[in-house]
Amino acid sequence: MADQFFDEQLDQSEIKAQIIQKYFYAWARIVTPTAMQGAKKIGYIDLYAGPGRYKDGAASTPLLILQSAIAQPALGQMLVTFFNDVDKNHSATLQTEIDKLPGIEKLKYKPVVQCNEVGEDAEKYFNETRLIPSFSFVDPFGYKGLSLKIVNGVIKDWGCDCVFFFNHSRINAGISNPKVETHMDALFGVERATKLRETLPQKSPALRESFVLEEMSQALKAMGGAFVLPFRFKRGQRTSHYLIFVSKNFRGYDVMKDVMAKASSTEDQGVPSFTYSPADASMPLLFSLTQPLGKLKESLPSAFSGRTLTMRQIYEKHSVDTPYVAKNYKQALRELEEDKIITTDRPNRRKGTFADDILVTFP
The missing domain is CATH 3.40.50.150 (Vaccinia Virus protein VP39)
Known part of the structure; x- marks a missing residue:
């Protein structure tokens, strides 16, 4: 064979x-x-x-x-x-x-x-x-x-x-x-x-x-x-x-x-x-039965409660043994910022961006 x-x-x-x-x-x-x-x-x-x-x-x-x-x-x-x-x-x-x-x-x-x-x-x-x-x-x-x-x-x-x-x-x-x-x-x-x-x-x-x-x-x-x-x-x-x-x-x-x-x-x-x-x-419709990005958004505030880290540090600490790639973290963090759940050191940056070195503070 x-x-x-x-x-x-x-x-x-x-x-x-x-x-x-x-x-x-x-x-x-x-x-x-x-x-x-x-x-x-x-x-x-x-x-x-x-x-x-x-x-x-x-x-x-x-x-x-x-x-x-x-x-x-x-x-x-x-x-x-x-x-x-x-x-x-x-x-x-x-x-x-x-x-x-x-x-x-x-x-x-x-x-x-x-x-x-x-x-x-x-x-x-x-x-x-x-x-x-x-x-x-x-x-x-x-x-x-x-x-x-x-x-x-x-x-x-x-x-x-x-x-x-x-x-x-x-x-x-x-x-x-x-x-x-x-x-x-x-x-x-x-x-x-x-x-x-x-x-x-x-x-x-x-x-x-x-x-x-x-x-x-x-x-x-x-x-x-x-x-x-x-x-x-x-x-x-x-x-x-x-x-x-x-x-x-x-x-x-x-x-x-x-x-x-x-x-x-x-x-x-x-x-x-x-x-x-x-x-x-x-068959993308049958494949897409979950909301994985929502799960990522839910997990980040509890995983990093009370901490301040860069986007890159969050990605490196959290992404191992998960399906998430760097762009998923940037999107999740942007949405969390828009929802006023987190704050960053550069709130007035260009819309739709989230650089690796941006500092993120979790409540």
């Missing part, structure tokens, strides 16, 4: 590639100034890189990242790339496709392509090796090779962030399967995996999905991934999979939140769904 994945570039694969690319470009701009003061290197790591192209000829993420580095000389002089795939045909085809890229010889560091199982050796390497600032993509077809130790290893150093593919349906089915118990234990940790096995059978299908995702997110946070952001892909009414972003830095979280917000099929009152679903996009 993994081979069939590359038969054609489905719309979901295209959205996934866009999310990875857009974050990579933004991340590279952020870490480059600091990296220039050190080893003058930044990295892109893809542990399940695939053959490089779909069978319809469309380039997949590894080739797109390299093409970008070729087109940007400054990036091309710093970027170190590591591509791996357990399928020897995939890795061989990827090497051939890389070698055919026009201008590939302009890159200072030749892309490394390997064919290895992602298991204990990889866990040991990434946890014991100090990495240059790197963005890692871990995209296994199922769940074998995906573990907390791998994720921790690729985000442990400064400037290192990770996105991984979370196949909810296969993981949901595997939780109670004794044949894959070791994989589930590696993914969630033994204690959480045991908890899931005991609790999931008692829950409805909808609650099972939420519970599994919550446990995954909490496991990532417990190992040090302070900022976790899932993005859901749906086919019809069912979840097919998630992309989960993990970082130790709020700035990376903020950037990825904006990228994923723009990739969402729908938004309600300007609040993104963090879901890609063509069905939702075609």
Whole structure:
């Protein structure tokens, strides 16, 4: 089935590639100034890189990242790339496709392509090796090779962030399967995996999905991934999979939140769904059944009662683990000011604006 994945570039694969690319470009701009003061290197790591192209000829993420580095000389002089795939045909085809890229010889560091199982050796390497600032993509077809130790290893150093593919349906089915118990234990940790096995059978299908995702997110946070952001892909009414972003830095979280917000099929009152679903996009009335901005407005006065903070401080303190992006906070604060619930240090500014450094006082 993994081979069939590359038969054609489905719309979901295209959205996934866009999310990875857009974050990579933004991340590279952020870490480059600091990296220039050190080893003058930044990295892109893809542990399940695939053959490089779909069978319809469309380039997949590894080739797109390299093409970008070729087109940007400054990036091309710093970027170190590591591509791996357990399928020897995939890795061989990827090497051939890389070698055919026009201008590939302009890159200072030749892309490394390997064919290895992602298991204990990889866990040991990434946890014991100090990495240059790197963005890692871990995209296994199922769940074998995906573990907390791998994720921790690729985000442990400064400037290192990770996105991984979370196949909810296969993981949901595997939780109670004794044949894959070791994989589930590696993914969630033994204690959480045991908890899931005991609790999931008692829950409805909808609650099972939420519970599994919550446990995954909490496991990532417990190992040090302070900022976790899932993005859901749906086919019809069912979840097919998630992309989960993990970082130790709020700035990376903020950037990825904006990228994923723009990739969402729908938004309600300007609040993104963090879901890609063509069905939702075609049925906005059915999607918009809640008033999320109203909930944000209600929560802010109690969350910051008696305090004075800038808009940016409010956003950074309150937005983690919520669907709200910066523009949602600015709108909510403008409305709270109009309702005379809060005051600001610049009440006579241009209408419709709310700068990051405006001081807000809550009663």
